[in-house]
Amino acid sequence: MAENNLLWRLVGSSYDGMFLTDSVGTVVYCNDSYLRISGLQREQITGRNIADLVKEGEIPDACSPDVIAHKKPMTKVINYYHGVSALVTSTPIFDEQGNLVRVFSNVRDITQLIQLKEQLGEYSRRLRQAERASREDNKLIAVSKEMEAVVRTATRVACFSSPVLIQGESGVGKDMLARYIHDCSDVSESRPFVQINCSAIPETLLESELFGYEAGAFTGASSKGKIGLLELADNGTFFLDEIGEMPLALQVKMLQVLQTNTIFHVGGTKKIALNTRIIAATNSDLEKLMAAGRFRQDLYYRLNVIPIRIPPLRERKADLLALMLYFLEKNNRRFNLNLKLSPRVIEVLSSYSWPGNVRELNNVIENMMIMTENTTTIEERNIPQYITQAVKQPLFIATPDYFESYDLNEIIPAVEREVIRKAIAEFGTLRNVARHLGIDLSTLVRKKRRYNL
The missing domain is CATH 3.30.450.20 (PAS domain)
Incomplete structure (x- = not known):
């Protein structure tokens, strides 16, 4: 009871x-x-x-x-x-x-x-809207014949799962083209787009980031293990930016991924099948790297099934005005402004060589908009000084006639500063710049500080 x-x-x-x-x-x-x-x-x-x-x-x-x-x-x-x-x-x-x-x-x-589920659905809807808006804010501008050809090729290959190798200088928009290919594919709405910059992650961490690892695989590893980025991209697209910076040991493993569509976790023995489309990009000359023994020839040919080269901005001047107006409109929305470019500004910017390509142009437009006060028109005085000087000055040629004296104590630092400046604009990351200049990173950082670059 x-x-x-x-x-x-x-x-x-x-x-x-x-x-x-x-x-x-x-x-x-x-x-x-x-x-x-x-x-x-x-x-x-x-x-x-x-x-x-x-x-x-x-x-x-x-x-x-x-x-x-x-x-x-x-x-x-x-x-x-x-x-x-x-x-x-x-x-x-x-x-x-x-x-x-x-x-x-x-x-x-x-x-x-149920309320949480509805909120999650609303958050997911807003996230999809934000993703679509982000893609619209990072769309490809193709007015020139050169870029029209690039977009045609990208649209065509989007329907196939073959590897794509995108080549071009730093700042031309290789990551945007990779995203465009994914968005044009049949899996874009529901499948992941995962990317990694091979030059941004230390060599000691890159393997575990790519392939994941088993519990206790190495000192400091999580007790639960970790899934790798390649697995996260399963049934979607995996974008390897700066593939030329990938260490040789990992190049062997990437070749195996491309050949077998399988991976192993670091410290693991279980084979994991993948269905992932690989897109790689580089601003390096891979053929020169192969000749120097720094990039595997077999990996190059496996990646280079669909090669796409994005021309630098100086080779497609027909895109310049459209890009200026696009970045102007985007930042007007972003900052709640209503600015326009004066004809003189368009003329000066069109005369510049844009060594930093589209990325540099975007940053310059944003800078001018922020620095424009008490007017609705961006004028020549708002253009960064280094651009107006570059447009007015002749091409830098290191000859005695260029300098006021023969003093090597003045000439050598001037030449060195110009070379470093152009290398930074050309190659983006300091690690890349140091490699192309043939100096170590700490030396580059010291010289960059010395020359106020």
């Missing part, structure tokens, strides 16, 4: 609603939680038939009548009239002869869960 009393006290104090009917559906018991969830009073339902309560509109729905009819458990989501949603599971109870004697129902309030 004491155990039965304890059991009923437990049922009565349960946070979930509970109610019990007999074999024909008459309500014989309900706890306080059920009254709270359903919004009913005890006297409304006790002794009443559950089917009649539904028929007369006292409650919107119930599982018990179906359980009585089919002698099987049943679960439903019921939205009660006062705004509470509940997950109701009703279970038949039989005696020793197999006769139905009771139907027990558990009623769990899932209102907050």
Whole structure:
């Protein structure tokens, strides 16, 4: 008797609603939680038939009548009239002869869960909108014949899973073209686009970032292991930026990925199958790297199935005005401005060689917009000084006639400064610049500080 009393006290104090009917559906018991969830009073339902309560509109729905009819458990989501949603599971109870004697129902309030699900759906919708807006804010501009050819090729190859190798100087938009290829493919809406810059991650970490690792694979590894970026890109696109910076040891593993579509975790023995489209990009001359023994020839040919070269901005001047106006419009929206470019500004910017390509142009437009005050027109005075000087000055040629004296103490630093400046504009990351200049990174940082670059 004491155990039965304890059991009923437990049922009565349960946070979930509970109610019990007999074999024909008459309500014989309900706890306080059920009254709270359903919004009913005890006297409304006790002794009443559950089917009649539904028929007369006292409650919107119930599982018990179906359980009585089919002698099987049943679960439903019921939205009660006062705004509470509940997950109701009703279970038949039989005696020793197999006769139905009771139907027990558990009623769990899932209102907050549904609200969270709706919020998650709204957040997902907003995220998709933000992604679409981001893509629109990073669209390809193709006015020149050269870029039209690039876009045609990219659109064509998007429908195929073959590897693509994008080559071009720093800042021409190789990452944007890779994203464009993914977006034009059949899997773009639901499949991942994952990218990594091979020059931005230390060599000691790059392998584990790409391939993932098993628990305890190396000192400092997570006890749970970690999935790699290649796995995250499964059924989607994996973009390897600055592939020329990938260490030779990892190049062997990437070749295996391309040949077998499988990977192994660092420290693992289980083969993991992938269905990932590989796009690689570089601003390096891979043929020179191959000749120097720094890039594998077999990997080059495996990646170079679909080669695409993006020409530098100086080779497609027809795109310049369209790009200027595009960046102007984008930043007008971003900063809530209404600025325009004066004809003189367009003339000066069109005369510049843009060694930093589209990235440099974007940054210059943004800089001019921020520095323009008390007017709606960007004028020549708002153009960065280094551009106006470059446009007015002749091409830098290190001859004695260029300098005012023959003093090597003046000439050599001037030449060195110009070479470093152009290398920074050309190759982007300091690591890249140092490699092309043939000096170590610390020396480059010291000279960059010395020349105020």
